[in-house]
Amino acid sequence: MTVAGKINTLHFGILLFLLACFFILPAYHVGALSRIMVLAIYAIGLNILFGYTGLLSLGHAMFFAAGMYGLGLSIKFLGVSVIPAFGIGILSAAVLSVLVGLLALRTVGVSFMIVTLMFAQTIYLVVLYFGEYTRGDEGFVLQQAERMLLNFDVTTEAGRYFVAFGAFSICLISFAALVQSSFGKRLVAIRENEERARMLGYDVWRYKLLAVIISGTVSGVAGALYALLFGYVGATFASVQYSILPLLWVLLGGAGKTIGPLIGVAFMFYLIDASSAYTSAYMLIAGLALVILTMFAPRGIAGILQAKVWPWLP
Amino acid sequence: MTIKTTKNAVSRRKALLGLGVGAGALATSGLMPGAMGFAQAQSSAPIKIGFQKHATGIGAAYGRWYDATTTAAIQRINDSGGINGRPVEIVTEDDGTDPSRGAEALEKFEKLHSCDVAFGTLFSHVVIGSAPRAAELKLPYFVVSEGHHVASGMLNRYTLQPGITDVKSQVVSMAPFIANNLGKKVTMIFPDFAFGHDHRDFFTQAIEAQGGEVVAKIAIPPTETSFTRYFPSIPRETEVIYHVMVGPAVLTFVKEMGEFFGPSRPELFGFIDSLEAVGIDSPGLEFLESTYFWEGMPRHVQDNQSEAEKTYRAAVGCDDRGASLDDPADVSTYAHMFGCWETLNVIKAGMEAADYQGPQDRTKLIEAVEAMSDMPESLDHPQGAKRFNGKTHQVFGQQFISKVTEGKMVVEHVATIEDGLYEDEVDYTTQSF
Numbered sequence: 210m211t212v213a214g215k216i217n218t219l220h221f222g223i224l225l226f227l228l229a230c231f232f233i234l235p236a237y238h239v240g241a242l243s244r245i246m247v248l249a250i251y252a253i254g255l256n257i258l259f260g261y262t263g264l265l266s267l268g269h270a271m272f273f274a275a276g277m278y279g280l281g282l283s284i285k286f287l288g289v290s291v292i293p294a295f296g297i298g299i300l301s302a303a304v305l306s307v308l309v310g311l312l313a314l315r316t317v318g319v320s321f322m323i324v325t326l327m328f329a330q331t332i333y334l335v336v337l338y339f340g341e342y343t344r345g346d347e348g349f350v351l352q353q354a355e356r357m358l359l360n361f362d363v364t365t366e367a368g369r370y371f372v373a374f375g376a377f378s379i380c381l382i383s384f385a386a387l388v389q390s391s392f393g394k395r396l397v398a399i400r401e402n403e404e405r406a407r408m409l410g411y412d413v414w415r416y417k418l419l420a421v422i423i424s425g426t427v428s429g430v431a432g433a434l435y436a437l438l439f440g441y442v443g444a445t446f447a448s449v450q451y452s453i454l455p456l457l458w459v460l461l462g463g464a465g466k467t468i469g470p471l472i473g474v475a476f477m478f479y480l481i482d483a484s485s486a487y488t489s490a491y492m493l494i495a496g497l498a499l500v501i502l503t504m505f506a507p508r509g510i511a512g513i514l515q516a517k518v519w520p521w522l523p
Numbered sequence: 524m525t526i527k528t529t530k531n532a533v534s535r536r537k538a539l540l541g542l543g544v545g546a547g548a549l550a551t552s553g554l555m556p557g558a559m560g561f562a563q564a565q566s567s568a569p570i571k572i573g574f575q576k577h578a579t580g581i582g583a584a585y586g587r588w589y590d591a592t593t594t595a596a597i598q599r600i601n602d603s604g605g606i607n608g609r610p611v612e613i614v615t616e617d618d619g620t621d622p623s624r625g626a627e628a629l630e631k632f633e634k635l636h637s638c639d640v641a642f643g644t645l646f647s648h649v650v651i652g653s654a655p656r657a658a659e660l661k662l663p664y665f666v667v668s669e670g671h672h673v674a675s676g677m678l679n680r681y682t683l684q685p686g687i688t689d690v691k692s693q694v695v696s697m698a699p700f701i702a703n704n705l706g707k708k709v710t711m712i713f714p715d716f717a718f719g720h721d722h723r724d725f726f727t728q729a730i731e732a733q734g735g736e737v738v739a740k741i742a743i744p745p746t747e748t749s750f751t752r753y754f755p756s757i758p759r760e761t762e763v764i765y766h767v768m769v770g771p772a773v774l775t776f777v778k779e780m781g782e783f784f785g786p787s788r789p790e791l792f793g794f795i796d797s798l799e800a801v802g803i804d805s806p807g808l809e810f811l812e813s814t815y816f817w818e819g820m821p822r823h824v825q826d827n828q829s830e831a832e833k834t835y836r837a838a839v840g841c842d843d844r845g846a847s848l849d850d851p852a853d854v855s856t857y858a859h860m861f862g863c864w865e866t867l868n869v870i871k872a873g874m875e876a877a878d879y880q881g882p883q884d885r886t887k888l889i890e891a892v893e894a895m896s897d898m899p900e901s902l903d904h905p906q907g908a909k910r911f912n913g914k915t916h917q918v919f920g921q922q923f924i925s926k927v928t929e930g931k932m933v934v935e936h937v938a939t940i941e942d943g944l945y946e947d948e949v950d951y952t953t954q955s956f
Binding site for chain 2: 235236237240241244334337338340341344345346347348349350351352353364365439440441443444445446450482485489491492
């Protein structure tokens, strides 16, 4: 089998496994997987920028929130149905990512991290400032009737799972195709040696901007999806905590690996889920896991898999 | 690369047979979502109440005392025969004071622990983030939040607040006392987020109804750590400062306000939310002497302490100043945590009225609670008499205004249930289950 064939087999195998999970897993884990798949889309968004382009954003929550509020506010105040609201959510994240990209890419390295962090904090405070509309830190509920996808009820367990699965499938396959394309390879070239890529004639700034836009938009898809499937829109998702979490997921799962985001989210989710049953210091356990992985497996779980099992892992 | 086949390879027929047997076994064991049914509880099986606890995150101080109160209430209920003759078991899940984890906790209550109801949430964003899941899971969700979100109609029929009054009722009932005793020209200082905005909006209307006015509204950004620069914005004509700052910067806020005004200050009225779990005699709070506070339940023992309050205080392990009996420095969240005690007693009364046997009776439980109205002061309701509004799923009760007198919170005024009533904004009973 060719490498491309192996890669496709792996990705479709994962999707088949996720599909089967709905039928074989207990109900709680089916619900948990719905959430994991949505958050994995968010992590995919960050992975494009951080894992493949080498740009570390500490403010990705702003894109997630843009998608979430784009969908939520348009349903609440414009009375639009789910599909156009979803479009508005994605558009909001895309526009924001263009603006942030144009400004933040004037900086590099640590400055880029700080600028993205500050932009995210600004968005967070904007959400609080316009509390009359956003209900600030409290947030607001999207009622069940407002969340009908045409005639499909996404608030049922099956509805939620299959919408999350569908969206994740599209994102994973598109993401895999992107990183294996010449465009994806140019992003990796920029990550590995920006000067060399520039000397080879690539418009590095343009590629970085495209990476920010794609990354921010995908994160916005996750935010809109979260609001749609779980019925809540709140400022917590614009806070710095939700910028750090996808970074942890990507680092744990494997930065620059297509399956890293899903592995990272699932690992972190179940680590916290299990450890919180025994101690309130579960974040300490999560932190220790991250430190241990960073020390002994700096390329994350997917990196281990690549070293030990699948050397062709994209 | 080629794929090798071996004689040991499983044939397609065998694989399909295996899958079929496996699926059948899963279905019969109740593991497949579609086949997930509730096994009828035996009459002696415990009733499980899922406690959504703020064990970590910004609400941890509240969570610890909500936990202590819940434990004490359940012990009392079990000591008196449980509910419908069945023992009650608390299943605790930490929500991290986070709306996403709050919703996950409800999923665990329903799908992992087979809880009968969920209860105990305080912070509004966690309630609002969790409530949609409660409705989807058809899990009765009894919150102890004091937010207006339940009575505002934002939530759903599965979410109820029968054990603590909401912020709108609290604010409305404070306005007459402030206007008649402290002054009619009020400057409000509040955190610039939803909690502060609720106070701003509800109090502005309420004080105007009493012939007073809010002369300035000073919103403090949530990230602020120093407050001195805001105080010059307080108009000279101000007779009362109404403050509801919360969070770790409260001590700085009070200290800097004291330094700004010195001995000549307007009257001060605040909500004890600012100082829950903080000793009123903490260094830096001397400036609060002779100022007024709203309290949901008086932290310090009063001269006219009722027997119910005395028993409740001992049961939750608090001394005369509302601190832990084991550690006087460990101050409780006394003004709010009674809500857990009273909510659990409402759940008990509701389940007994509905002859609750298991999750199939959840709707009967909700209807039984909706049918409740007056709840007299008793050990079930040690904070005082209550009146539940089944349409809005919100309880109303008396409120306390205390004055700091020589380091003690002394109740100056008790607002009645009627003082806190307002027009219904929703009728949840018209919503289907």
